[in-house]
Amino acid sequence: MARTASPWFWEERNGWYVTKDGQRHFLGGHPPDSPPPRKSKGKWNAPDSIRQRFHTLMAAPPPEKAPQSLHSSGGLTLAVLFEKCLDWCQKHRSARTYEGYVGHIQAFCDHLKTAAQMPALDLKPFHIIEWLDAHTTWGPTYRRNAITAIQRAFNWAEELGHITTNPIRKMKKPAAKRREHFITPADWEVIRNHYPEGDPFRELLEFAWESGCRPQEARHIETRHVHLDRGVIAIPPEESKGRKKWRVIRLEGRAAEIAAKRLPRATDKLFVNADGKPWTPYAMNCRFCRLQKTLGVKHFAYAFRHGFANRLLVSGADHLTVAELLGHADGTMLARVYQHLDSSDAHLRKALRRAGGSGDSEVPKS
Missing domain, CATH: 1.10.443.10 (Intergrase catalytic core)
Known part of the structure; x- marks a missing residue:
């Protein structure tokens, strides 16, 4: 008997996921004001906001598969591109680098609700700008690091042949500002x-x-x-x-x-x-x-x-x-x-x- 799909928590990425049709889908990061994630009797205590996204995703019809020749990214969605990049980064880069990318990428996916369905090549710089502008407390260095994390995923995907072009390659980043604050x-x-x-x-x-x-x-x-x-x-x-x-x-x-x-x-x-x-x-x-x-x-x-x-x-x-x-x-x-x-x-x-x-x-x- 097939196992019923339900949200599950990935501790290393501090995010909620569900597996549908053999594909892992990111539902969002764990809300800081919600109780800690726990598993009881085989089920996770997913917050209401995560369950809403879960039901929306499960109710959505499967996307039509475009012919390979007509879709240069082979149907690769934004969320899948990020997943592939993070999986590779976890195996081949330091824990510090991996954690930095995970934090920024998951925050971006939380903001861009269509990340699970959007074709990777449909991403535009304005999507990232709107995400950054929604966080008025982020300084220039943090904004720079956030843009770098998204660009790095696309650079990696292009290098390995997952996509044929990088739609955000020329996006400009703010100059980093040194933090001079110290605890007295x-x-x-x-x-x-x-x-x-x-x-x-x-x-x-x-x-x-x-x-x-x-x-x-x-x-x-x-x-x-x-x-x-x-x-x-x-x-x-x-x-x-x-x-x-x-x-x-x-x-x-x-x-x-x-x-x-x-x-x-x-x-x-x-x-x-x-x-x-x-x-x-x-x-x-x-x-x-x-x-x-x-x-x-x-x-x-x-x-x-x-x-x-x-x-x-x-x-x-x-x-x-x-x-x-x-x-x-x-x-x-x-x-x-x-x-x-x-x-x-x-x-x-x-x-x-x-x-x-x-x-x-x-x-x-x-």
Whole structure:
């Protein structure tokens, strides 16, 4: 007896799908205000909005198949093109790259309700512009990354012969803008006090604040990476950024305490949410959006790493030491990204006085 089609949740992509006529169809991302996805007695608790799309899709007649010679993409729909690209990316690219593409592509499909039926070659730049304009809080860098994800899928499809031309190849992208925001000690005190002690998100942020690790590193730390006896988290080259050398995150103080606390009860990932699921970029961004509603300030995960570097530089640590702790190959990135110190004048004057042998005497004010 054939199995009845019903919506199912794909955890890795944080989205709802259904299989119809042997083809997987994307129904949409999980609404952040809905209960967490759960499977009970063989069925998923799909939200109402997902079930509406499911019923609409199942009631729709099958699309007419155009002759291959008359349809240059062979009947490839937009959703299928994205699925093929993401499947390939998951196998051949880093987890960080894959997650970045998944987030943007699923958000675009959520906006473009006809993605499951639209022929891939019918996509036009204005479809993407309308999607971007619907999100007024997205900055130029985020918009650039979103366009890049969609264009990359079409470039890939053209390279492999799934389509004969790329309809969005010439679409222009805004210039990236460097994020100069960093978490100060005062910011951190407010953020930390917003969450109760033991909250999974608070512990994730606290670890980032104390260790200076990259957000993707914190999310992907596994139990096998943790070496409490040596006081380090060691990520092998093939799993680290750049894939050239070991990434060593040194554990001291509160960071060591958090790692020691979480390790005994962790089965795979060291940091998971209240449901025991690994953190995703989408889930973390949702938490920061909620935090913004309370505090009135939009923070982001990388700002904790920037704050870590800022604290070390202001304390007098040399740039090569800070670069090593951050996992940089040399001090070039440090000089380029963290040259905007909030207290740079006092910091530089203090170094200048030390070099001149004048100690820490005050500089006369004009």
